Each structure stands twice: as C-alpha cells, then as structure tokens.
Amino acid sequence: MSAVVGVAAIAFAALIRWFVIGLDSDLLWIAAIILDIFAVSDVMRSNRDTTSKVVLIVLILLFPIIGAGLYLLVFRDKGY
Numbered sequence: 001m002s003a004v005v006g007v008a009a010i011a012f013a014a015l016i017r018w019f020v021i022g023l024d025s026d027l028l029w030i031a032a033i034i035l036d037i038f039a040v041s042d043v044m045r046s047n048r049d050t051t052s053k054v055v056l057i058v059l060i061l062l063f064p065i066i067g068a069g070l071y072l073l074v075f076r077d078k079g080y
Helices: 002-021 026-045 050-062 064-075
Strands: none
Touching: 026 050, 026 064, 050 064
16 A cells, blocks of 8 residues: 555656656656656665655655665665
C-alpha cells in the first residue's frame, strides 16, 4: 500500500513541477520522472531511519534531476 502512495505522490509532484517549472523538453520531463520513481523507491526500500528517508525524498522531489542523480551517485547504499 505504501508503494502505491509513494508512486502517487511522485506523480502528483511531477505534475505540479511540470506546471510550475515548465520543463521545456518532453524527453527531459520523462527522464526526470523515471529518475524520481527509481530514486524514491530505492529510498523507501533502504534501511535508513524515517527522518533520513523523508529528507532524501523531499530533496529528490524538489530538485528533479539533480536530487535524484545526487542520491543515486552519492547517498545510495553500495552493495560492496
């Protein structure tokens, strides 16, 4: 159930962002949505405490490509 709520929140935030910021390229908008979905689902599945999860998700949603990219490159739990 929480995964459905998370995806719905991402979709809603993406629509708001699209109307407010007005991403010019549809391809850029689609890439931002895919990165957001992947990053937020990864944060939700991680073993972090709730506060860290909330902060990371807010950063990912506020800064579409930069936030998701930063999370995936720096903050993501490494498997090695």
